[in-house]
Amino acid sequence: MTRIIYFYLRLLFSLIFIGTISSSLLFSQGPSPDMIVALDGSGDFTKIQDAIDAVPDNSSIPTIIFIKRGNYDTEKLIVPATKTNIIMIGESRDETVISYHIYDCSGGFNGKCPAADAQLWSSINLETSATMTILADDFQAENLTIENTAGPVGQAQAITVRGDRVSFRNCDLKGYQDTIYFWSNAKRSYFENCLIVGRTDYIYGSGTAFFQACEIRSWGGGWITAPSTALNQPYGFVFNECDVTYSLNSPRNGDDGDDVALGRPWHNYPKVAWLYCDMTGMINPLGWPDKWNMAYADTSADLHLYEYMNTGPGADMSGRANWVGIRAMTPAEAANYTVPIVLGGSDNWDPSAEAPLVPTYTWTGADTTDNWMAANNWNPMAVPDTNEAGYINGPDTMIANGGHFVADLTLSNYATLIITAPSEVTYLAIEGGIVKGEGNMSLDGRIRTKDSLIVDATDTFDLNTELLGVHTIEKRGNGVLNLLQDNSNFSGYWTISSGNLVAVMSNSLGKAREVQIDTLGKLTIETSDAYFTQTALKVKDGGLIHLNANISLLEFYIDGVLQTVGTYSASTHPGLISGTGEITVGRPTSYIFIGGANGNWDNPLHFFPALMPEAGDSVYTEIEMETTNFTFPANIFVQPGGRIRLRGTHDATGIIYMETGSSFNYATSGTGFTLNAPTQVLGDVILNMNSRATPSHAMRLGGDISGGGKMTAFNSRTDADNLGTVILSGNNSGFSGTWDLTMASGTPNSVAAIRGNSENAFGNGLIEVGVNNLVILNHNKCAGDTLRVNLYDSGLIQLDSDVYVDYAVVDGTPLSNGAHNVNTDPSFLTGAGILYVGIGVGIEDEIDPVKIFMTDNQLHVEGVKTDVSIYSLEGKVIIRNSSLKTLSLESLPTGVYVVRYQVDGKQGAKKILVW
Numbered sequence: 001m002t003r004i005i006y007f008y009l010r011l012l013f014s015l016i017f018i019g020t021i022s023s024s025l026l027f028s029q030g031p032s033p034d035m036i037v038a039l040d041g042s043g044d045f046t047k048i049q050d051a052i053d054a055v056p057d058n059s060s061i062p063t064i065i066f067i068k069r070g071n072y073d074t075e076k077l078i079v080p081a082t083k084t085n086i087i088m089i090g091e092s093r094d095e096t097v098i099s100y101h102i103y104d105c106s107g108g109f110n111g112k113c114p115a116a117d118a119q120l121w122s123s124i125n126l127e128t129s130a131t132m133t134i135l136a137d138d139f140q141a142e143n144l145t146i147e148n149t150a151g152p153v154g155q156a157q158a159i160t161v162r163g164d165r166v167s168f169r170n171c172d173l174k175g176y177q178d179t180i181y182f183w184s185n186a187k188r189s190y191f192e193n194c195l196i197v198g199r200t201d202y203i204y205g206s207g208t209a210f211f212q213a214c215e216i217r218s219w220g221g222g223w224i225t226a227p228s229t230a231l232n233q234p235y236g237f238v239f240n241e242c243d244v245t246y247s248l249n250s251p252r253n254g255d256d257g258d259d260v261a262l263g264r265p266w267h268n269y270p271k272v273a274w275l276y277c278d279m280t281g282m283i284n285p286l287g288w289p290d291k292w293n294m295a296y297a298d299t300s301a302d303l304h305l306y307e308y309m310n311t312g313p314g315a316d317m318s319g320r321a322n323w324v325g326i327r328a329m330t331p332a333e334a335a336n337y338t339v340p341i342v343l344g345g346s347d348n349w350d351p352s353a354e355a356p357l358v359p360t361y362t363w364t365g366a367d368t369t370d371n372w373m374a375a376n377n378w379n380p381m382a383v384p385d386t387n388e389a390g391y392i393n394g395p396d397t398m399i400a401n402g403g404h405f406v407a408d409l410t411l412s413n414y415a416t417l418i419i420t421a422p423s424e425v426t427y428l429a430i431e432g433g434i435v436k437g438e439g440n441m442s443l444d445g446r447i448r449t450k451d452s453l454i455v456d457a458t459d460t461f462d463l464n465t466e467l468l469g470v471h472t473i474e475k476r477g478n479g480v481l482n483l484l485q486d487n488s489n490f491s492g493y494w495t496i497s498s499g500n501l502v503a504v505m506s507n508s509l510g511k512a513r514e515v516q517i518d519t520l521g522k523l524t525i526e527t528s529d530a531y532f533t534q535t536a537l538k539v540k541d542g543g544l545i546h547l548n549a550n551i552s553l554l555e556f557y558i559d560g561v562l563q564t565v566g567t568y569s570a571s572t573h574p575g576l577i578s579g580t581g582e583i584t585v586g587r588p589t590s591y592i593f594i595g596g597a598n599g600n601w602d603n604p605l606h607f608f609p610a611l612m613p614e615a616g617d618s619v620y621t622e623i624e625m626e627t628t629n630f631t632f633p634a635n636i637f638v639q640p641g642g643r644i645r646l647r648g649t650h651d652a653t654g655i656i657y658m659e660t661g662s663s664f665n666y667a668t669s670g671t672g673f674t675l676n677a678p679t680q681v682l683g684d685v686i687l688n689m690n691s692r693a694t695p696s697h698a699m700r701l702g703g704d705i706s707g708g709g710k711m712t713a714f715n716s717r718t719d720a721d722n723l724g725t726v727i728l729s730g731n732n733s734g735f736s737g738t739w740d741l742t743m744a745s746g747t748p749n750s751v752a753a754i755r756g757n758s759e760n761a762f763g764n765g766l767i768e769v770g771v772n773n774l775v776i777l778n779h780n781k782c783a784g785d786t787l788r789v790n791l792y793d794s795g796l797i798q799l800d801s802d803v804y805v806d807y808a809v810v811d812g813t814p815l816s817n818g819a820h821n822v823n824t825d826p827s828f829l830t831g832a833g834i835l836y837v838g839i840g841v842g843i844e845d846e847i848d849p850v851k852i853f854m855t856d857n858q859l860h861v862e863g864v865k866t867d868v869s870i871y872s873l874e875g876k877v878i879i880r881n882s883s884l885k886t887l888s889l890e891s892l893p894t895g896v897y898v899v900r901y902q903v904d905g906k907q908g909a910k911k912i913l914v915w
Contacts, residue, residue, distance in 0.1 A: 033066035033089070043068060048098065049075050057082040064357075067144060069095040076100045076117075078125045081135040081163070089358060090144025091387055092408050093170055094429055094448060100131040103150035105661065106743045107684045107710045113153075114640070114660045115684055128181060130157035137163045143358040143389070147174035151622070152199070152252035153641040153661055157181045161189050161207060167351045168194050170360060170389070175202060176219070176251060182207025185230045188343045190351040193360070197247070199255060201226035204266060208235050210342050212352065215243045218260040219250035220282065225263030226292075227270035231302055235342045236271030244274075244314065246282040249470075253595045253623040259284040263305070264292040271304040273329070273337055276311075283314030286321040298323040308334045359384070361407070363392035363415075370399040372409075372417075384409075386426075392417075392433075400425075400443070411435075412451070419443050425465070437461030437479070449473060449492055457481040457499055467510060475501045475521065483508035483530075496521030496543070503530035511535070513608075517543035525549055525581060534588070536609065539576060547581025554588045554609040562610065587611065591634070593621035599645060602630035615654065627652075627675060638662035643688075646673035646699065653677075658685045660709065664701070669693060672724075674700035681707035681737055689724035689752070690716045696723040705763070706734030713752045713773070714743050721749040725776070728754065728761040733784060735763035742770035742792060753798075756782030769795030777803045777833065787835070791828050799833030804909075808837045818871050819898055839871055839900045839909055851903045854912050859887040863903035871898045889914050 035051045036043030045051045048067060055063045064087045077098065079086060090096030102121075105113035110126045112118035118126060125133060131148045150156035158175045162183040167190040173179055179198035182189060182205030189209040196203060196211070199219040203209070204226035216239065218224055224244075229236035248256050261284045263272055288305060291297040303325030307317060320326050329337075336342075339352040361384045367376035375382050377398075384390040384407030392398055392415040402421035409425055411417055411433030419437045425445035428435075430453040435443070437455075442462035447453070449469030455461070457479035467473070467487040474495045475481050482502045490510030494501070498520040503509050508530040515535055517523050519542035525531055528549040536555035539545065547569075556563040558576065568583040577583070592608040593601075604612045613619050613634035621636065624643040627650035635654040638644060640661030647666070652675070658664075660683025666673045667690040679701070691697035705711075705728070715724030724745070739754050739762060755776035756762050762783050767775050770792030777783060778800040787808040789797055797810075799821065808815040810828060817838030822829050829835065851862050861868055861884075868887065870879040878897065879887065889897075892914045900909045 033064045035063070036066045036068065038068040039070040039072070047075060048072055049077055052077065052079055052083055052086065055083045055086055059085050061085060062087050064089060067091065067096050071097045071099065073097070073099045076102055076121045076125055077132040079132070079134045079136045079139055079163070083136045085138045086136065086140070087357065088141045088144070090142070092427060093143045093172065093389060094145065094408065095427060096144040097147065098131060098144065099147045099149050101148065101150045102129040103148070103156035103661070104129050104154045105684065106686055106714060107712045107740055113684060128157050128160040129155055130160035130181065132158070133160045133162070134166055135162050137165055139163055139166045141171055142169045142356055143171070145172040145174065147172070148179070150176070151641050152176050162187065164188055165349050167191070169356045170194065170358065173197070176200065178202060178204055181205045182209055186233045188345060188349060190339070190343060192352070198222070199250065199252070201264070201266070203237060204228070206230060206268065208233065208342065209237050210339055211237070211239045211242055212339065213241045214239070215245055217245045217247050219247055219252070220255040220258035220260060223261040223264045225272050226266040227263060227272050228267035229269050229271040231269045233271070238273045238275070238337055238342050239277055240275045240337065242277045244277055244279040244283065244312070246280040253599070261289050262287045264288060264290055265294045265297045265303065266292065269300065269302040273304070273306040273308070274310055275308045275334060275337055277315070279310055279312040279314030281313030285316070285319030288321050288323060288326060301325060306333070359388050361388065361390045363390065363396060363398060365396050370397050372398050372400050372405055373403055419461070428465070455481055475499060496523055500524055502526060506530060507532070509535065514538060516540070517545065519543060522546065525551055534609070543576070545577045547577060547579040547583070550581045550584065552584045552586065554586065556583060556585045589617050591617060591619045593619055593623065593625050595623050595625070599624045599626040600628050601625050601632050602628045644675070646675050649674040651676045655680055657682055660684045663688050664699065666690060666699065668697070670697070672698040672700065674702060676702035678703045679705045681705065681709040681711060681735065684710040685712070687711060687713045687726050688716050689714065689726070691722070691724065692717055692720040694720055694722045696725060698725045698727050700727045700729065702729045704730040704734065705732040708737040710738040710740045712740040712743055713754050715745040715750045715752040717750065718746040721747050723751045723753060725753040725755050727757055729757045731758065731760050732763035733760040735765050737765050739765050739767045739775070741773040741775060741795060742768050744771045758782060760784045766790065768792070769797070771795070774798045776800055777835070780804050796830050797828055799829060799831035799835055801833045802836065803833060804836045804839070806838055808835065818876065836898065839898055852899065852901055852910065857889045857914055859889055859899065859912065861885050861901060861903060865904055867902040869900045871900070
């Protein structure tokens with residue numbers, strides 16, 4: 001209670017003296033910051049971690065860190081347990097962005113990728129992949145975004161919470177898998193008016209968390225929650241008055257259109273309650289469709305998976321899974337799901353009683369006019385000011401009749417902003433809204449699309465705003481819309497439904513994915529670099545193009561037909577094109593793989609532009625690309641999260657470049673697949689073998705492999721015990737990375753192996769073997785000149801043939817020259833072959849077998865200059881460097897020996913029998 005009283009006294013003090021404190025100019029009301037972080041150097045720090053580290057240890061007094069607009073994407077943040085009572089405030093919810101990109105992986109550095117970035121951070125900071133890890137109590141954040149941008153590659157948290165009494169207000173928390181991790185049992189967290197985005201188990205863990213009036217936004221195919229509530233813990237996750245929504249355009253191909261589960265039980269006795277929430281129709285009717293290996297999930301009454309008075313099509317409970325713990329609450333039970341009861345604890349914590357430090361305003365339209373500067377139109381009754389935020393939601397109308405709206409402004413659900421006099425916005429976010437210019441008008445500032453935007457021009461509307469976002473902007477109205485800014489950060493879609501859209505400046509249309517001109521629409525190009533070459537241009541019958549400059553395109557469609565390479569102008573298409581400029585359509589050299597219903601690499605519609613790449617071209621993929629019988633000619637750059645899926649015995653003649661976080665994989669009930677393709681390894685790569693075939697299956701890589709990094713073999717199947725083998729049959733002498741066999745297979749009894757079937761199969765790489773896995777040497781020169789192996793946890797070297805090397809190093813210790821096999825070195829060798837170290841090549845590589853031969857236990861050597869050494873199979877030297885032409889071996893015990901010899905400058909080796 002003392003802490004709360006102090007805080008509000010401090011707030012009151014700041015309000016009274018706000019005009020006298022220079023740093024308080026950042027705020028129109030509310031307390032002044034103790035520290036300011038700004039990327040441009042205008043604050044106390046340029047890095048957020050430096051500000052965190054400067055907070056006094058174990059302070060009972062709040063420390064306010066103000067973070068100016070910017071993308072803070074170079075830090076993996078940690079709030080140590082000693083840095084208590086931090087309040088972190090962003091200048092703008094959308095434009096103060098804290099992001100990073102670490103994710104969990106096999107290999108990497110301490111199990112995190114990219115390895116080079118993971119190595120920058122301390123071990124405690126790598127306990128999870130979170131962009132921000134909160135270990136301290138009493139942490140607060142407002143008015144900012146925290147995200148993990150790794151995408152669909154595995155666990156990649158935005159935040160990990162281990163402290164108690166942690167709260168977020170008016171924040172966006174974004175990820176894909178495991179967005180928010182509540183690490184510690186019963187530790188309390190509160191979220192108010194936040195956006196939580198993810199797909200897989202993206203709100204998970206064992207803490208107690210209350211989500212008040214938040215948007216819970218899912219991509220398809222996953223689970224919202226993965227709770228692991230302790231048995232004696234009364235509450236887990238509570239969602240009250242939340243909007244449960246669905247989002248298309250998932251970063252993972254195949255998510256769109258799939259439904260969303262409310263959750264799946266992770267550990268212990270999960271407890272999740274949904275009260276008064278509006279639920280999308282994309283909720284899986286079962287709610288909890290799978291038990292996730294928790295045998296008691298459907299029968300235990302200790303699981304509390306409750307719902308109460310929810311609305312929307314997804315709230316229908318009639319189809320819910322038949323679990324004891326899934327049910328509707330009674331009114332009496334629901335009365336116990338309030339913030340003071342759920343989060344109160346022994347210290348009566350009630351974060352809902354604390355006012356946000358950054359005021360937000362909602363549009364009421366209560367004034368006699370719709371003037372955006374009329375205080376009566378806002379709740380609270382004041383005009384939103386600098387570093388504050390205003391929201392207009394629903395089909396209401398707001399009039400911008402001049403002036404500068406300095407607060408962040410958000411339009412959603414068909415709200416309309418009408419410009420009646422030249423006006424300016426600091427930042428305007430559109431979540432399905434309309435901006436209309438009446439008469440000859442202008443609007444300055446910045447606009448971000450967070451959903452579709454309609455811009456309506458009745459006369460001439462000068463849009464002197466920077467456009468950002470990835471959504472659709474539709475031009476309506478019979479007037480002219482002039483784009484007067486560089487919009488390079490816009491990568492969405494343009495639709496010209498009516499009137500004239502004029503691209504006046506360089507990059508006016510941004511890096512849009514498509515411009516579509518409808519029947520009543522017109523596009524005017526004033527400068528050649530207004531149009532991005534990779535933007536597809538599509539014109540419907542009746543649409544018009546006016547060119548005052550030349551432009552170049554990769555894709556040009558007229559009435560849905562892709563046009564051929566060539567030049568298009570007013571002369572070639574007078575009914576469509578006017579002006580003095582020309583459109584040149586050419587072939588690109590770079591493509592993006594976008595996939596489709598499947599990931600086949602032989603379909604031109606799966607590429608952007610929609611053409612088949614040719615030899616010498618480059619293709620970039622962040623998703624799964626599947627091999628087919630078509631021999632792929634272009635180079636492929638497989639980026640983080642991208643996969644080459646093997647589907648048969650297939651070939652590529654271009655080089656496949658594998659970046660960190662990429663993989664080769666298959667999923668089958670068969671015995672495996674083959675890819676013959678030159679491959680260059682640029683980072684840590686997974687070789688993922690997923691088959692239920694028994695006793696074995698194989699991934700056959702027949703091309704030459706070069707580069708560095710780590711190639712990790714993973715036998716991932718979880719429903720069958722088998723051997724999964726990566727078979728190397730190329731000349732991999734250009735590879736100097738690591739062949740990694742230290743990853744446990746999907747079942748305890750399964751094994752992963754890498755087999756060298758060709759000369760230099762392992763190149764100059766280090767081989768690491770563990771967890772009962774095997775490296776198999778199956779060619780006498782598969783290890784090249786030097787074999788380097790590190791063994792862990794029962795890893796073995798299997799000799800399926802005799803192998804010859806000049807040097808061998810096992811666990812950092814050189815092996816002695818001679819012969820090594822399962823008898824001489826049973827701790828790390830298995831199989832029927834022999835490893836010959838420093839004694840030459842095999843008998844099949846002899847230069848002239850007539851020069852050396854046996855008769856009656858006599859070894860004869862023919863030549864002017866001879867040099868002979870004889871070894872036992874155990875590697876013991878019997879005779880060293882003899883120059884005799886005949887050697888009697890009568891005294892040797894019966895058995896097989898190895899002879900290494902040089903005759904007249906030529907060398908060889910062979911086995912001999914003494915009897």
